[in-house]
Amino acid sequence: MAESTGRDPDTDGESSQHGGIQSVDRALTILGILSRDGQAGVSEIAEEMGIHKSTASRLLGSLVAREMVHQNSERGKYRLGFGILRLANSIxxxxxxxxxxxxxxxxxxxxxxxxxxxxxxxxxxxxxxxxxxxxxxxxxxxxxxxxxxxxxxxxxxxxxxxxxxxxxxxxxxxxxxxxxxxxxxxxxxxxxxxxxxxxxxxxxxxxxxxxxxxxxxxxxxxxxxxxxxxxxxxxxxxxxxxxxxxxxxxxxxxxxxxxxxxxxxxxxx
Known part of the structure; x- marks a missing residue:
């Protein structure tokens, strides 16, 4: 008999989907903050959103990788990147x-x-x-x-x-x-x-x-x-x-x- 994992596949799917939606929502919130303020540090963003600093840093990293966000220096503040401009210009x-x-x-x-x-x-x-x-x-x-x-x-x-x-x-x-x-x-x-x-x-x-x-x-x-x-x-x-x-x-x-x-x-x- 196959060993039970104790997990419900349907529940896991729903949890994963919810997590994905939450990540998208948080990423869009970050873009909104940067659009409003011009630039912001990871601590400022995390505090305003009410999330852990490591979570904010991970989300910012994903946005930087896709050029949606740019970091001024290695430990500097973040601002909107050229990826946003490319998307806007296509509209x-x-x-x-x-x-x-x-x-x-x-x-x-x-x-x-x-x-x-x-x-x-x-x-x-x-x-x-x-x-x-x-x-x-x-x-x-x-x-x-x-x-x-x-x-x-x-x-x-x-x-x-x-x-x-x-x-x-x-x-x-x-x-x-x-x-x-x-x-x-x-x-x-x-x-x-x-x-x-x-x-x-x-x-x-x-x-x-x-x-x-x-x-x-x-x-x-x-x-x-x-x-x-x-x-x-x-x-x-x-x-x-x-x-x-x-x-x-x-x-x-x-x-x-x-x-x-x-x-x-x-x-x-």
Missing amino acids: PGRLSLVREARPVLEALADEFKETVNLAVLRSNFAVNLDQAMGPSTLATYDWVGSLTPLHATSSGKVLLAGLSADECARILDETGLPARTPHTITDRAALETQLLDVARQGYGIVRQEFEIGITSISVPVCNHVGAVIGAISISGPAFRFDPEQEPGLLEGLKEAGLKVSARMGYARR
Whole structure:
């Protein structure tokens, strides 16, 4: 008869699995501490996590071996390593702005009953990549793929405000400020002052500047390094749509911009 080990294979499997999950959780906690503090010693990490110093040292050793963590010297403090950077840099290319934004656009359109668009900067224009229509939307025009002027649209102003001063000046030099309606801002100094306000307040608004009868408001979408990569707008008929007076709209739109930004890797400050 085979000698009994006195152990239950199923129980052993569960114990091993639990230990593995705990190790992963602890390793991620260490990465979080280093991300927050910049650097930390093994004793500091062990104390904060409430684990033995030898356990913290073993976990750090595994992270160092995989270049997730770097030790400043043989007995120095630890900081995040280049392995983290390699992983982070592989994410943006795999993310689709349209895919990540789509459910947010639909939720906005459903809540505020107006047209919602997602736009990006391409060749000195704002290009609409996606659109969601609210249930009571009056307009039926499909703006997807349309090129719209940066200086006369809320999305365009958000995209311009996110550029460096030199890049913004280059675009305005090349495109000029042609009037689309009697309300279009065609004075360069006035537009530049408005763009400073857009950057400061976190949203841009146009009232019949691009099209008579249409008011629009936009917020930025940012990527993992905080650069503006897109704009989400809500548009509606000027006779009834006043976004700054609509209860909850500005807050909801800003939250939507932050939600899509987070999906693109942006960390809220």
